[in-house]
Amino acid sequence: MSLNRNPVVIDDVTIEYPPARGNGRFRAVEGVSFTVAPGELVGLVGETGSGKSTLAKTLAGYVGKGAGEGATEIVGGGMHVLGHDLRRLRPRERARLQLEVGYLPQNAGRSLVPGSTVAENVASPVLERDRRFDRRELGRLVAELIDAVQLPLGLMNVYPHELSGGQRQRVAIARSLILEPTVWIADEPTGGVDVTVRGPVLDTLLELQSDREFSAIIISHDAAITSRVTDRIAVLQKGQLIGLGRLEEVLTDPQHPYLRGLAHEYEVTTGPIHLPPAAGI
Numbered sequence: 001m002s003l004n005r006n007p008v009v010i011d012d013v014t015i016e017y018p019p020a021r022g023n024g025r026f027r028a029v030e031g032v033s034f035t036v037a038p039g040e041l042v043g044l045v046g047e048t049g050s051g052k053s054t055l056a057k058t059l060a061g062y063v064g065k066g067a068g069e070g071a072t073e074i075v076g077g078g079m080h081v082l083g084h085d086l087r088r089l090r091p092r093e094r095a096r097l098q099l100e101v102g103y104l105p106q107n108a109g110r111s112l113v114p115g116s117t118v119a120e121n122v123a124s125p126v127l128e129r130d131r132r133f134d135r136r137e138l139g140r141l142v143a144e145l146i147d148a149v150q151l152p153l154g155l156m157n158v159y160p161h162e163l164s165g166g167q168r169q170r171v172a173i174a175r176s177l178i179l180e181p182t183v184w185i186a187d188e189p190t191g192g193v194d195v196t197v198r199g200p201v202l203d204t205l206l207e208l209q210s211d212r213e214f215s216a217i218i219i220s221h222d223a224a225i226t227s228r229v230t231d232r233i234a235v236l237q238k239g240q241l242i243g244l245g246r247l248e249e250v251l252t253d254p255q256h257p258y259l260r261g262l263a264h265e266y267e268v269t270t271g272p273i274h275l276p277p278a279a280g281i
Helices: 052-059 091-100 118-129 135-148 153-157 165-177 195-212 223-229 247-251 257-270
Strands: 008-017 026-036 041-045 073-081 101-104 183-187 215-219 232-237 240-245
Touching: 008 052, 026 052, 026 073, 026 215, 026 232, 041 052, 041 223, 052 073, 052 101, 052 183, 052 215, 091 101, 101 165, 118 135, 118 153, 118 165, 135 153, 135 165, 135 195, 165 183, 165 195, 195 223, 232 247, 232 257, 240 247, 240 257, 247 257
Parallel strands: 026 240, 041 215, 041 232, 101 183, 183 215
Antiparallel strands: 008 026, 008 073, 232 240
């Protein structure tokens, strides 16, 4: 497949963490393959330790030498994001990649800069790259995103410690989208968000995706969230891919024990699974 057609191409990839603090190498992902088409939303599902966050971090460019503490290493197969070969990613190319890829790490709401206001936190990715960016235009972009993630504009001048956990998470979502990425990678985007506003936040993310037409990989342990916002799901178990396709297809007559558990969770949350009829029937 053309790398230009598919913004994300994962081909039989195996990912490890290099030795650290006296520990040996750790293999987190093994032999995984799937692609993400332009404008497609793919859900990445799996239990804790299945390799979801490792795959997300690697796709966001935190891989190889120079990527900092906790960076991953591709030891088999290949990964390409927007034409960038992640197995051979150099520092300058990593910087270009991270301009095009929005990344929301797990528990991102906890990583806001405590001494900066909400508006300053959201604007920071832009100013890190261009200190001369027009402040009026930047203020408009920040306000647009703050409103989009269902936060009052009056919170723009408050500090992270004045917010609830769910509010901080929504600020982090806005920050991850401020550069208008072509690919968005979100690790548990509604983590810590109150149930009463989780639905509106998801609806807003879908509206933003529709308007900006970015591709996305969205990680969630919640089958209901996955079914609501994604076109297909990829299911990981112990670092290996055990299911790929539309959620209803993957969870209909599942053979793997983890998939059977996921199907039960989905039915309890949303009702019986119905596979849509084939075209023309």
